[in-house]
Amino acid sequence: MQEYKQTIEFANGNEMASMAIKQIGYDLMGYYPITPSTQIAENLDLMKAEGKTDLIMIAAEGEHSAAGICYGAAVAGGRVINATSANGLLYALEQFPVQSGTRYPMVMNVACRTVSGPLSIKGDHSDIMYMLNAGWPILFAHSPQQVYDFNLVALKLAETVRLPVVVAYDGFFTSHQKRRCMRFQHDEDVRHFIGEKNEPYPFFDMEHPITVGSYMNEPDLINNRYQLHLAMEEVKNVLPNIFREYGILCGRSYEWSEGYCHEDAKILLVLLGSSFDTATVAVDRLRKQGKKVGVLTLNVLRPFPEEALAKMLQLASHILIADRQDSYGGIGGNLSMEIRAVMQKYGCAGKVKNLVYGLGGKDFYVEDAIAMFELAEQENAINSYYYGVERGDSKQAVSEQERFFAPLLAEQTRISATVVKEEPTEKEQISENSQITRAVDLQGNKQVIGGQINQTTAMPKRLAPGHGACPGCGIPVNVNMLLRAIEEPVVLLFQTGCGMIVTTPYPKTSFKVPYVHNLFQNGAATLSGLAEICYRKQEKGEIPQGDIVFIMVSGDGGMDIGMGSALSTAMRGHRLLLFEYDNGGYMNTGYQYSYSTPKGAVSATSHVGKCQYGKQQFHKDMPQLMAATGIPYVATVAESNPVDFIKKAAKAADYAKKEGCAYVKAISACPLNWNDTPDKERQVIEAAVNCCYFPLYEVERGITILSYNPQKNGKKIPVLDWLSMMGRTKHLVKDEYKMVVESLQEEVDRRFQRLLAKSESPYL
């Protein structure tokens, strides 16, 4: 007999979602970290490290793959969970109709956030409304408590009607605000409520093999879609029963929609999500003044609760529907359009207005709700408009802004401190700071004259100061080092990441040169298009001739999700430079591990605990992947070897403007998440180079040249010496992690020996 005892938690929506996921005992989570849903995976990873769950957690390289992992696991009969937000949801979008159309249940939490661009991480409903046509039931929670409850209800619903289900809630307002919540004390009670999973067509029944995902033409497809329609209709019958059953167990009962003082209200406000609670405070205030006002919200978006809403809206004379999202060019946001349709269908007579509010997380105060009630009643108020926009001050208009800097034209940047010479004719030994660069003896290689530190300080900075990077951040250091070597005009593209966020917080920008941002699945492709049009315009004489170096700057995170785009750009051979700053993690979102994070490192998604030692895989070898595309130039650089860095940057730019794609990767410090002190970063990077974790080399026209061999100089140190310098890997010093360190040392040595062998033969 189940007791269904409950216990109090002080938790936010993400924490309650993770708690529910843990208690349900899912088999697998496929995910990709994206704010504000990331905490779910982080919390679960922590529980996993502590041995509280045995959930299989797979951090994909992007949301599209995460959805694919989930789909595969669901087809295999596993209980599957995902969590995402905003552009992550959109990136995976094509997978969702596959999941629902082939009828594989799973649950996905969506912490709603505004969709780019311009990029913003704050909350609104522009992402979730893209899910309306995906064939997934959508539950919408407006409190952390509901997030927990709906997660339990969602899975039971999903497995009953065999559809994947979304649990949506406001990003930040619900996902990050901590409240008093209740949860079941015992996991068994939760599991008992959910029940056993029943697979009508078990995939691994080898005696009865099945085909999933047929190719389907007319007349069959419409029948399949009708089945999906019927399943959604079935939700209408099933969900009230599940809500009721759940309510009996925990005392919290839910319905399709929810109201406050709505029964006798003449004026109704309809709001989705956390704004509902805020508006109830406004209702209390206005009721005291004798105003008959009320507020409604929806607990379910799909199937749309038409009957429930029609009943609640029947008596009101004035209704204002506030959308936290817009269907641009439509008759309002999706919520208001559907409610208008419901009212027409059920003959509700009230006057309806709609407005768009709170986009990009603009806070919603009680005063805003009061203002909306007033608008609802005003006869002459315009019918569809935006609430809370600002006209702007013409005195501060852009045209009035005086320039701070002179534009950086070729004359300013041609300082002749770093010059690239083609095809050296004789063997030369280049020495720098006692570090011996291998003789450049291969025909056709470029040689760099100059590149000395003092002279290159004359290069005007392409980045203005005043950016918001953390003290000691390596990103501006590396970008500046790269650009001080490049004497031609540059065009920059930053993929999403710390580097982009800290340099362009509107209305400020740190860029003094033409700059564009695109989402990190796609930066390299975007730069390809940009560069090709420039070259075409130059051919046609529409813009002046002259070299421009096109540079994409990306973090290692962008090189995970955007690796396909970057590799394909490289293979297409566009004339541009791909620059990666590798700080070994998704630092902008609070440090989740990337594929470049060192093995054993602790991160928000690779905790250390009795059941886990940190990140499980080796770091990705991106330069070798790039080299395999056959581009003319690949190089690794480190700020600890500045002259080498500058020379390679100059070479890369020269290849990028004359021959094709060049790729340069720098190891980049992140004092915040490496958990060391900012002033020690150059030493930490030097150690990464000296332990051969980050070897410095070039692959020039297919020939590998080792730039610096710490073994030869007697500078080689064990990998552990480097790891012990950073808080994120310090724990590896302990004896219990010996095996981890040894395996990393072995891998590092193996990679370095391969490089050595390659540098000794032009055929490798």
Place this chain on the structure above:
Amino acid sequence: MEKKVILPITDENGYYQIRLESIGGLGANLCGKMLGELGIKYLGLNSASFSSYGSEKTGTPVKGFIRYSSADLDIKLHSPIKTPHLLVVFHDALLSDTSVLKGCGRDTDIIVNSVNGKDRQELFGEQNYHCVYFLDAQKIAIETKSRINVVMLGAIAKVMGFVELEDLYAICKDTLGRKYPASLSQNMEGIRRGYEEVTSSYEIAQKNRTDKTANARIDETADNKTNVRTDEKTDERINKRTDEAVEKVSCGNCQPSSPWGYETAPIGGINPCFGNSVENDLSPSRQGYFPIFIPEKCINCGLCDTTCPDMVFQFQKGEFKGREMMLNKGLDYYHCKGCLRCVSVCPVGALVRGVEAEHPRKKYFMPNQELLRTPDNYEKAGYDGYITSEAFLTEQRIKGGEV
């Protein structure tokens, strides 16, 4: 839950509201969480807490919001706290941003972490606030080997007046004890000293607090308008300093209005004002230290320029030991965040670490030399830093309370 605390003062919704003003890295986020949990677990209250959101950076402003109410009341608001009953300033450098004090009125208690509280008193005109308290949390944190946030927690409890030390110790054991058991006793000592050493600078003899306690009992608040403040009342009372900030703010202290609106901003979010981040003054990011330049020792190697993330060093053409080369002419301290990378890279000791408080006037201060015009007004940094994720290191990053 044995205790049932009665809140001494509440707003018209029945909430006691606390706002934390801090800089990323000082642990205000955790402090807010602990306060929230304290309410539920040990005070017999309902509570809600959250921090300002954004991408996570150290050295940039962070706000924390905590609401308490009686246990039977739901906390329905999700919006930031405009009119706090208690404002806690984790770093007195933040007071240079006038919006920090916005919404504070005669019912507001203010706690400021300050090395020298007396120097800061003039910022708080008389009769504007209920009471202003000071403590040197940094010193206490260093002495007790605890952290600023726990010291502030002790001070907060003392000033609120309805939390006992035992409850703080208990919540400290629950949260910090679980995460960092080794430093638990140090943290408890930090809490105790914060509790004991916070002192008021002046007390405004206005309403007797005990009267308020009687009147502001939660079940009565809703109908008792005389002792309950509204936003408007408070706004009347806020002093001139904050008035200036009010003009810049549309709704709420967290969302300053943009200079560009839909009629004036270029379409598509395009920003044609290239390099205008130079207007930001990032000196509040410094945490007590800054690089001092000693030109006599400088060999103009330029390594400082290669390691500085903030384009601070100003090199110009010149002659050094008979050779024509680039010379280091000074530092743009407006943009120096005090990371001290340059100090550790300088091979000749021409850049050394200095304690900022000892150098009110900086030598060799050279604003960015590429500027065509001086910004009319350097804006104190403070955009875009906040908490999105419970990064595993957030709370242990700054050791020994050193900031």
